[in-house]
Amino acid sequence: MEDPVQDGVASPATPGTGKSKLETLPKEDLIKFAKKQMMLIQKAKSRCTELEKEIEELKSKPGGTDDIIKALTERLDAILLEKAETEQQCLSLKKENIKMKQEVEDSVTKMEDMQKEFEQSQRNCVKEMENLKNELMAVHSRHSEEKASLQTELKEAIKKQLELSEQLKFxxxxxxxxxxxxxxxxxxxxxxxxxxxxxxxxxxxxxxxxxxxxxxxxxxxxxxxxxxxxxxxxxxxxxxxxxxxxxxxxxxxxxxxxxxxxxxxxxxxxxxxxxxxxxxxxxxxxxxxxxxxxxxxxxxxxxxxxxxxxxxxxxxxxxxxxxxxxxxxxxxxxxxxxxxxxxxxxxxxxxxxxxxxxxxxxxxxxxxxxxxxxxxxxxxxxxxxxxxxxxxxxxxxxxxxxxxxxxxxxxxxxxxxxNKEVLNLHEQHQKEISGLNETFLSDSEKEKLPLMFEIQNLKEQCENLQQEKQEAILNYESLREMMEILQTELGESAGKISQEFESMKQQQASDVNELQQKLRTAFNEKDALLETVNHLQRENEKLLSQKNLVPELENTVKNLQEKNEVCLVSLSQRDSMLQELESKISSLTEEKDDFISKIKSSHEEMDNLHIKCEREERLIIELREKVEQTTQYNSELEQKVNELTGRLETLKEKDQNNQNLEKHMDQLKTHFEDQETLLSEVQSLHEENNKLSSEKNQLNRDLEAFLSQKEEYLMLKEHISELQKKLQLTVEERDNLSKLFENEQVQKLFVKTQLYGFLKQMESKVSEDDEEQDVAIVLQAVGESLAKINEEKHNLVFQYDKKVVELEKNVKCLQEENIIQCEELRSLLRDYEQEKVLLRKELEETQSEKEALQSDLLEMKNANEKISLENQNLLILVEEVSQKLGSNSEIHKEKEKSFTKELENLRLVLEQKESELQDVRAQLILLKDSLEKIPSVENDQPSVKELEEKIEYLEKDSKEKEEKTNKIKLVAVKAKKELDSSRKEAQTLREELESVRSEKDQLSASMRDLIQRAESYKNLLLEYDKQSEQLDIEKERANNFEHHIEDLTRQLRNSTLQCEKLNSENEDLLARVETLQSNAKLLEVQILEVQKAKAMVDKELEAEKLEKEQKIKEHASSVNELEGLQLQLLKEKKQLQKTMQELELVKKDAQQTTLMNMEIADYERLMKELNQKLTNKNSKIEDLEQEIKIQKQKQETLQEEMSE
Structure with missing residues (x-):
């Protein structure tokens, strides 16, 4: 009885198209698919057992076989429809899975292509940068060589001038x-x-x-x-x-x-x-x-x-x-x-x-x-x-x-x-919970409001103090500038005024030191206030975590109010201190005005001294005349030094231009780094989308798994209340995470303001161990309840089976005579129905295979069209590149030939000119010897002049030719550089050609694969035609079977007339059977109610899962923000390094003054404090990262438990 049904159920699990797709699936998907099929088989078996029991019950009836057959046919049709629907759902899910995988693969390939293109662009930029740097170095070396040659020429010119002066004296x-x-x-x-x-x-x-x-x-x-x-x-x-x-x-x-x-x-x-x-x-x-x-x-x-x-x-x-x-x-x-x-x-x-x-x-x-x-x-x-x-x-x-x-x-x-009574209890429970939540939230909000107002007031006070501090720093800088100006003015005055200035300077330095000490005390007070603010925020967090302890919170609020009053008193004291500082600054300005008046009087005294000095200078003029002879020699040396310094300054300007170019190149590199960060963010978004799709699939699978299980309603009620409590705990976790994020933002501001001397520290930690334990307990309770429900279900089924067996024994005793007549007819009907079911299944399988083949055909056609278009484009590109390479190679060859010819011609011309110069020099030497030998020079002066003019003309020609040769050499160097660049371009074009050829080979291989697939597709079409022919034959057989069934139905009608007589005897038994059926219906109603309750619980669990996913997303966003904060930290560290360099320069410039030394010491102390705080900040970031890893591990364990 059970064997044919099992075969019919197992046959759709392995359809014709499923074999090729199952081989491509991973192990996890195969396991899940097998589990689903096992569940379907179990359902079919349970249905088959129920149907067999109903058939055996109906055997006892002497008449009404037509009704039985109709009911059986209707139920079989309903089962077949359900089976067909499930198979269609499976096929649609498979198609969706395949589409999702294809989309993921396409996105991955696109991202890889983008990354490759980006890397190539970066490499090209780096190469261009290196070429530019090499060219700049070459220009710099040329400049240095030209400088050395000019210096040598200067020295030679000076020597010649000295020789000429000596000759002129004689x-x-x-x-x-x-x-x-x-x-x-x-x-x-x-x-x-x-x-x-x-x-x-x-x-x-x-x-x-x-x-x-x-x-x-x-x-x-x-x-x-x-x-x-x-x-x-x-x-x-x-x-x-x-x-x-x-x-x-x-x-x-x-x-x-x-x-x-x-x-x-x-x-x-x-x-x-x-x-x-x-x-x-x-x-x-x-x-x-x-x-x-x-x-x-x-x-x-x-x-x-x-x-x-x-x-x-x-x-x-x-x-x-x-x-x-x-x-x-x-x-x-x-x-x-x-x-x-x-x-x-x-x-x-x-x-x-x-x-x-x-x-x-x-x-x-x-x-x-x-x-x-x-x-x-x-x-x-x-x-x-x-x-x-x-x-x-x-x-x-x-x-x-x-x-x-x-x-x-x-x-x-x-x-x-x-279940009205159950609803009343549930409503009462919800009312109590809502009342408690409202009271609790109202108390917490009432406590939160004053604390938030206090925190805002403290923040406003801190901002006011920062503004006041900035004003004090500006006043201090203005005083420092005035002091520097006064130092420069007093340095020019006489000894007495310098002594008075030093005494005043010491007094002002002491005043400035006092001001600095007061500013330090103000800073310390500000730090204390910030610590109190942090302490208040921590206490606020503790109050949120300990909501049940309301009276203790009221006591803490009172303490905080007292502390706030103390803080306000300290702020008022600070205001008074700042007012005193302003009064002292005004007194210092008055002292400065007095000091300026004294300087004016000293200037008048200096004028009188100048008059006396002029009288004495008249006597010294005679001595200076002697000194002027020595100063002339010094002036000549200074001229040379000035010339050299001017040239050095030109070189420095060129170096500065090179440095500016390097800075701009660094800026371009930073832009490329920003592009990389954007690409990483796009990749993270793709990953999030993939995660969402995978989670969607998991939700669908979980829904199917939960629908297959049965649970009792009352037990789940208690678990729902526990889950609500856990939801409240998760909400609290979310609030804590938001507070952590706010603290991180405050720390971000704190890091920025550290560069200017402002100090802030914010800390917040959240413990999540209790929540982990609650989730584990709930999951264990759910598992235990499921086990109990299954056990009770098995017990009920076992009891029901016992009752059915007893009833069947009673019915068999009464219906043995009717069974002998109807067994043959029913066996024939079953055989025909099984054959009908098998034929329908085969029809559906063939239709599904046909649809799949048609979709594959369309995809193959589209792919062939795309590949043909890409091949055409690639062929066009290859032809263009080959033409360009041919033209470039021909141009290079022609240029090289012309260049070699020009070089040979120039060499010949140079050799000729050198020979002519040698001849002219020999003639000059002979003329000079003849002039020295001839005594009568005065008479032959015109002939000598003519010779000299010729010599000059020849020297001019030789110099012009040398200049032309130098120009030709420069042109040759440029041509060489152009040749090198063209060769490099040719190499790049060749590399591109090779890459295009490799792509062409790949495309040809893919085309071959497509041709093979097309051939296999043709074979499949042939097989499909054969199967369609077989289907036609089987349809004819089915028609014959239907005619045969009609004949049998006629015979059954005749037998029903005989069975009517037996019905009167079986009425008592039918009454008993009806009572049993009513009991069975009641049990089915109860089972449906349990299933509905289970569906509700499943939906609530899905809602919880969605909330968990939202938390995971928020966690990911917080991690991304942490990474952004780390990048900002690195930038701020670079800024700190720059400030350190500036401080070192300030140290070198300010070695002569005492005030600047004091300021440098203060800056060094501040820099040490900033470095210590940076280390503390880094340690905090590491702790946060560890906590994030722990939270990720917890989430993974929870997900594994939920999947189990």
Whole structure:
């Protein structure tokens, strides 16, 4: 009897399409699927046993076989429909699971692609940075080499000038020749001076252009950095708004704190930028002024020295060698001019090269901007997608909640009808609980309100004290500046005034020390007040945790009020102290005015002393004339030193520009780090979505598991009350977590204000051991109740089976005669019905397989279309890249050929010119020898002049050719650099080609797989056709069976007429059977009520699970906020390091003054305290992280227990 039913139940568990999908599923999903099938099999077995019992009961009836057959057919149809519905649900769940997995895999692949693209962009940026640094180093080395060459040339020029002066001393006698030479020199001098002025103007214009370009670049970079910072801030604000949806009170506080912090940061950044700009402008203006002064002094002194040397030397020269010396001097001047012109051309080339570099850098910056903009758009699109997914999940949760509410209403309606007494008890219990909660909440809120007002008042007082402290610090800084000014003024006065100033200085230092001591006492009082505030907050938390101890809380409130009064008294004392400080500051200002009047009187005395000194200086002038000779030599040395210092300053300016570039590169790196943080946040959102989907699946599975179990209502009532208590405990935990979050925010403010000397400490810890124990006890009680219910259920079934067996024995004794006639007919009916069921199942399986195959076909078609489009795009890209590579390689080859040809031609030209120069030099040497040998030089002066002119012309040609060769060399160097860059580009293109080819190979492999799948799909279609043919055959057989069944029904009708006679005898037995059926119906009603009660409890458990999920989300948000606080801590540590560096600089500058030493000592003490507090803060953060880990472990254990 039971074997065919079991086979029919087990057959849908392994359909045709399920084999391929089950092989891909993981072990956990397979285990869950097997459990579900076992539950379905057990249900089917129970149904089969019930049906068999009913059939055996109906066998006793002599007549009414038609009714029995109809009832059996109806029940079988209902069972088949239920089975079909369950199979459809299973198929739909499988499809949803497959879709979810595909979506997860797609999202993972997308994220990996994004990460790869981002890493590639970072690598490219790093390479470009390294190239720029190398180019800057090369430029710096060139500059140093040029500097060394200029210094050597200067030394050689000085030596030549000394030699010329010595020769001029020996070769100056005749005044007539001297006058002629002076006239010629005066004619030549203005032309040279005009040329020098023109060159100076060009240099100044070039330097101004460079400076303007540098300032423009700095402004552009600063604007870009500000734009990026604004974008990043906007994204962070949006992300914070998404997090703060579940915490409204916390959101308001966070917004206020962030707004204040951002305003403060923007103000600080603006001030720093203004300071840096002012410092740079001042340095640039000073450097320019120094350059102009040095150049003017050099020109003036050089002209004076040349005139004096000429006058002195002309008086001692001889007549015979005058013309030769003058010509040599003119030649030297012409040589120096040519050298200057060549240097000017080289500088122009360098300027063009730098302009090209600037253009390249601007193009790179624009490219980076475009990439950043595209990346930001992609991130915004992803964030919008995540928000939409989150909203969809919220809609699903709301639907589930609405369904739960509807089921709760139905349950309440049924319970009110059947169990009025139980409802009355439940209502009384709820009323008592609500009354207790209202009384408890009213007491706690009444106690909270005064404490909150007190805390707000204390916070306002603290803010007022901070403002007063800032005002006192500003006054102190103004006094310190005035003291420094007075020190500089008094340093210029005489000895007596200096002694008086030192005495006054000591008095003011003592006053300042007293003020500092008073400020320290005020700070200590402020710390004490902050400690009292912390103590009050701790006591408030203890009061919230100990709500039952109301009288003790009233006593503590009174104590707190007394402490607040003491705090108010201390604040009033502090106000009085501040007023005294202000009075002392006013007295100090009056003393300062008196001191200024004394300084004025001292200035008048100094004027009188100056008059006396002028009289004495007249006597000293004679001595100074002797000293002036020595000062001239010193002035010459100073000129050289000034020239060297001017060049050093130019080098320093270039170094500063390099440092600014490095700073901007660091800012770009920080922007890239911000992008990485945004990507990590997007990944966390994806993970949260995955968790929500997994939790949704778990909820569905839990619903199915709980519906399969049966529980009693009264036992669960007690457990519901316990769960309500636990809900209250969880609410308390939530409040504690919110308080922890508020404390962390307060600590965030505290860390920011530590840099300026303000100290705050907030601590809060929550113990959650009791809650863990309560949850474990509840779970144990639920398990025990379930075990008891199962035991009672088995006992009832066992008793019911015994009763049924007894009744069956009685019925069998009466119906043995009817059974012999009906057994054959019923056996035939059962066989036909089983065959019908099997045929229907096979039809449904084939239909489901057909639908699955059709869906697979559509997916395959879509995938083939996508892959074909991607292949076409890739082929187009490959062709374009290959064309570019071919064109680039041809261009490079042509450039290399042309470059080699030009180099060979230049080498040949250089060799020819060197040979010509050697010939000219040999001719010059012969001419000089001939001139020395010839005695009559005066007669052959015109021929000598002609030769000299030719020599000069040849030297000019040679120098011009050398300049051209230098230019050609520079062009060759540039061409080499361009070749190197083009080679690198070619390498990158080749790498891209290789990557494209690898992708093409992968696509070809995927296409092969798709072709194989298509072939397998064709085979499946063939098999499907065969099965459809078999189905047609079986349908024909089913029709034949139906005709046969109709014949049998006719025979049954005839037999029913005979059975009517037997019905009269079996009426007594039917009455007994009806009573048994009524009892069975009552038992079924009771079971349904128990099932409904269980469903209610399941819904309440689901509500608790939702609350737990919300807590887990809040916990995750708190963890993310902790990470944000850690990042802020790192930033503030960097700021502290900067302040330490500034303090060290202040120490070096302030070694001469005592006041600055005192201040440095105070700053050092403050820095030590700040470092100690930072260590304490880090230890607190570590403790919080440990607590978070413990909470995670607890949550995991709870989830495992719930799943079990």
């Amino acid at each position: 070769q100056s006698d005749s005044e007539d020749n001297v006058k002629k030479l002076q006239e010629e020199i005066q004619k030549i001098r203005p032309a040279f001076e005009e040329q020098i002025l023109y060159l100076q103007k060009e240099l100044e214009a070039a330097t101004n252009e460079k400076e303007q370009e540098i300032t423009h670049l700095q402004k552009v970079i600063e604007a870009n950095s500000q734009h990026y910072q604004k974008n990043v801030n906007s994204l962070q604000e949006e992300f914070l708004q998404l997090k703060a949806t579940h915490q409204e009170e916390v959101k308001e506080l966070m917004c206020q704190i962030e707004a204040s912090a951002k305003e403060y940061d923007t103000e600080v950044n603006n001030l720093n930028q203004l300071k840096e700009n002012l410092v740079n402008q001042c340095e640039q203006s000073e450097n320019i002024q120094k350059k102009y002064e040095c150049e003017l002094e050099n020109l003036g002194k050089a002209s004076n020295a040349n005139q004096e040397n000429q006058v002195c030397s002309l008086l001692l020269q001889e007549d015979s060698f005058v013309e030769q010396t003058v010509n040599e001097k003119v030649k030297n001047l012409e040589d120096t001019l040519k050298e200057l012109e060549s240097q000017h051309s080289i500088l122009k080339d360098e300027l063009t090269y730098m302009n090209n570099l600037k253009l390249k850098l601007e193009v790179d910056a624009q490219h980076i901007k475009d990439e950043f903009f595209h990346e930001r758009e992609d991130l915004e699109f992803k964030i919008n997608e995540l928000l939409l997914a989150k909203e969809e999940q919220g809609c699903v949760i709301e639907k589930l909640r609405s369904e739960l509410e509807e089921s709760n209403k139905q349950f309440c309606y049924t319970v009110e009808q059947h």
